[in-house]
Amino acid sequence: MVDAEDRYILELRGVSKFFPGLKALDRVDFNLRGGEIHAIVGENGAGKSTLIKIITGVHQPDEGDILYEGNKVVFHNPTVANRYQIAAVYQQPASFPHLTVTENIFLGHPVTHPTTKRLMWKEMRQEAKRLLHSLGADIDPSATMGSLSVAQQQMVEIAKALSVNARILIMDEPTASLTRRETEDLYNITKKLRDSGVSAIFISHRFEDIYEIAERVTVLRDGKTMGTWKVNEITEHDLIKAMVGREINQLFPKKTVSFGRELLKVEGLYRIGYFSDISFSLRAGEILGFSGLVGSGRSEVAQSIFGIAPADAGKILVEGKEVSIKSPMEAISYGIGYLPEDRLEQGLFLPLSINDNITVSIIDQLTNRGWLNPSREYEISNKMLELLKIKAPGIFHPVSSLSGGNQQKVVVAKLLAARLKILIMDEPTKGVDVGAKAAIHQIMSDLAAEGLGIIMISSEMPEVLGMSDNVVVMHEGRITATFSRAEATQEKLMEAAVKVTRFA
């Protein structure tokens, strides 16, 4: 079996990785040929990031082997992986914001004087300039990393990978926050690298990425390998089926509701550097989808409305009355709730009990003049537990002991307990399992039917299409299109989301 076609530069055999209460990878097989671009696809939480971290030595597998050019290797830490010329470019560049571009490129493997070990800055700066130039990026090597845009930082990360003469380049959703022009540049660079013998692992949500540049594609679902195909031998439809494990059209329980009065109206909202000229309205019973690329300003708009980072200009009207919202507390008092995208960071108090988490936003209303009233709290918590079918032994258990999907339900419960009129849900089903996902969709649909207005921010195209009554698409801080449910298609949304920009 050692003919040239089947010689793998990297092979993973039966690799598993466990985290407390979670099997992130379950006997995954994966292989990579020399000079190949190999795509990995899967839903959020399918195990893609963990797989990468295993290949780059950040995590060590609990089971299974890694083979490099047919020999068994162990990547104890990232340095060892570096030695095998494996480099990664992450979606959120893992950089040093206070340091210069040159340093960011060379810090892991600086050019030093052979005898004195002095850092040779001039040489490094020149090399950095050369690398960036070869990528067609106009970036000053002496600029501090923190002053660059995300796309520019990604270019620096790629330059970093080039600087170690990487033989295996891993790209984790590199196109997620790039404009179309930048994306095409990236395709060209990746192809050029492939032609020079570099192998690339390309992780993406976007099928056009895969069909454009990859030779083979491996699908992960729930930490397991679903299979590996040549891209010209599998249709998009089959790929989706492999990813989600079922036909997607049966997923969404959205009921048709006639809209009521206008709950929220936003006019000309503007925040320096984040978004501009944002206007839309939300009516009772409506689910308004917010689509667009990561980093297009959707979450920032939501957080401005919720008072986390108030806007610099523009009007917000709640039920026709103009309001000024400077803090989440005020937003809640106007009946606006926000389900944050990052539930661990922004939504949950992990060591605290389910009860404490559910009641935290409304604790003042549940007291007798400031004194806690446990029985009223428990009543509400138990009701939520039942309503949302949260799988937990009881309301006194710490949230940290629950699964991801049930944790997300607790965050939803916290929102529901507050009896709000307007819900802003930011990636409501990110990283939760299929069952919980369906349950959350069902709840959203029911809430809309009860007359609430819901803004749903989502990066998952099927979710947006399946759940929204109307869809707003954002790109680089502006609204580029608005579609009704009937008009919206995957192609139209994507086109609006990557709208060609003025300059790159």
Next chain:
Amino acid sequence: MKPQNSLDKSSKLGSVARWELLLVILIIGVSIVNGRLSPHFWSYAGLMDALAVFLEKGFMVLPMALVLVIGDIDISVASIVALSSVVMAMSYAAGLPMALAVLVALAVGAGCGYFNGVLISRIPGLSAIIVTLAGSSLYRGIAYILLGDQAIGGFPSWYSYLAWGYVGNTSIPFIIVVFILCAVIYWLLLHRTAFGRKVYAMGNNPVAARFSGIPVAKIKQIIFTLNGLMAGMAAVFLTSKLGSSRPNIATGYELEVIAIAVLGGVSPAGGKGSIIGVCLALILMRLLRYGMGLVNVPGQVMLVIIGVVLVCVVMLPNIFGSRRRSWKKIKES
């Protein structure tokens, strides 16, 4: 559903109580040693003595527990004690009735705390560490500007009753009664009110607390003001005990106050701690100090021991915990 819930609750209480049980055992152990060292110790008067002396630190420990629970720290408290004391003494010397001077001390303390709180909660990026570090220099510095290296004494005789007196005809030290009162208030505040619930939430996850509509800045503001106010109160009792005031009093108190809180199970990383644990730690520290006093350990050396205890209390569970975790991993695989 119901019985299961109550079962959960008792198991949750159990894990908290384990630390407190350990403190009780330590208290008993130290008491036995103290009893060996001094025959006087096991008498009622002896015990009251051991507990009441320097109990003013206890007033500072209670709010410090809150400061630590929200994940902050205040190292300016000792300096606030000094400034409150000096201002109180000077206003008395300037002719203010002592009772009003005592109120002035409380006001000065609360004022300093409020100032800390304003800076910490209103200027994002300005950490409690840097503010209270600067504060510890600023407040004691102001005390020096006001009084130089002098001392003021000669307070009215009733004032010394605060630290030395007994309640009515009983033999219960007045200061103990006041402390117990304060402890009960803080216990209620932290464990029985919505305010306390928000404090824990903030300590566990400040970002999520903000996203949950908790007025994070306001609560910080209140807690730092309370911390200052209680430092002012400690100043009143400390000055009463010393009989005079000078700018260098209460040096090193911040270490001991933080040490007691941490010893009582309050996590310096925030989110964890109980008033009962803190009170037990206070008793333990009192008894330890009393015992060290019996064998003539100088004050400087006591600070060494307290420092080592503080570091060990924080460090040992970290080291032990990580070892236990890796053990668990080995066992699983």
Next chain:
Amino acid sequence: MTDKPTQVKREPVYLRLRGFREFGIIIFIIIISLLIGIRNPRFLTLGNFHDMLLDTASLSVLALGMMLVLVTGGIDLSMESVLALTGMVVAMTIKENPHLSPLLMLVLGLALGSLLGAITGLIVAKGKVVPIIATLSMMYVYRGITFIISGGKWVSAYEMPDSFKEMATGRLLGFSNLITIALLVYLFFYYFVNHTRVGREIYAVGSNREAARIIGINSEFITCLVYIISGALSGLAGVMWVARYASAQNDTASGFVMTIVAACVLGGVSITGGVGTVFGVLLGSITIGIINNALPMIRVSPFWKMALQGLIILVAAIVNIAITRNAEKSQLRRREL
């Protein structure tokens, strides 16, 4: 506020904040020097300038150590006690063995300081104790040990040999030896911080600990290292201090950590890590030196010093934050929407 952010003017891509900040401190130094000079002309003499530098020598060395700790996002309150303890040990050693070379004493100070710093560093890096708690404790521990080994007694000027005191009184090219030592330390650290791999790794850890881990930097080692360095420099400063004031006491440099932090914050070091330059810290130290030197000259009671220091820390920290915030704002403004 217009609603046309697309027309926000584009500034050139450079944002040389560091240069700007240090330039600001220099202007500030010149202005206060002139003001003080107007009040008391003696302030602007060469002799006084030299005295001021001499008094600032140990502070500037200490501030360098503190800077590296702050850059990693920690803080070292124990420096003043390490200074006192090594100062005491060195003074007692030289008292018993007056023939020993002063150079050897410097080495002893460095070695003992490193050892004490290593203990603190291990507690922070391996014991995972928050720096503020760890170093606050060690501040009292080392201070107490100073008291224990000295038995509460001082070592005074007449008990030290002249050769030792000459470290401060002797001159090289017109400058006191202490100033020369400080200068050498600065040259060394300028090189270390900017031109060695480990030096840059300190900044990397302070800038983004997780990213540092990913590129294979051992952040526990770096954390430990900065405390060893701050210990070593405290030890060195301890020897310098004892030579300068020709005495070692239990309360040597008590409360001095405030001055050190003030010098760093004035020099633009960020308390949250990642930011700080050798040159900035030097300027910060000199500024503090000028203020301390000038206070008696403009007849301000020494009792003002402490409060003033607290105030300086506060104001400087707030100014640093304001500068950073401004830079971020203008960066955002340049982003096109």
